[in-house]
Amino acid sequence: MFVRIVKMSFHAENIPKFLENFNLIKEKIRNAPGNRFLELYQDKNNPEIFFTYSYWETEADLENYRQSALFDEVWTFTKQLFNGKPEAWSVDKIVSLK
Structure with missing residues (x-):
């Protein structure tokens, strides 16, 4: 399993559109094959910056999602x-403390 972090920056007037769309599709993304976790964060100092944080079973699962009709729909709207x-990073979790 690995973590995917995506940083996105929006025009302030587009943030409500982004959030509305994210709320409509978040369960579909979370239920994509191989997705085990999904969160959305907003920067405390710059409210135009958001991050998605997701866990994927394999790189193939993420790539299958990125080639799916769902991703095409999400990305076409969001971009x-x-x-x-x-910006996006795929990272391996080294340490996790609870």
């Missing part, structure tokens, strides 16, 4: 709201 280039 028109950006005010900067999104």
Whole structure:
């Protein structure tokens, strides 16, 4: 399992559109094959910056999602709201304390 972190920056006037759409599709993303966890964060100092944080079973699962009709629908809508280039990282969790 690995973690996918995506940083997105939006025009302030587009944030309500993004959040409305995210709320409509979050369960579909979370239920994509291989997805085990999904969260959305908003930066405390710059409210135009958001992060998604998700766990995926395998890189193939993430790639299958990225090639799906659902991802195409989500990304086509979301990318028109950006005010900067999104960034993404796939990382392995080394330590987790509870």
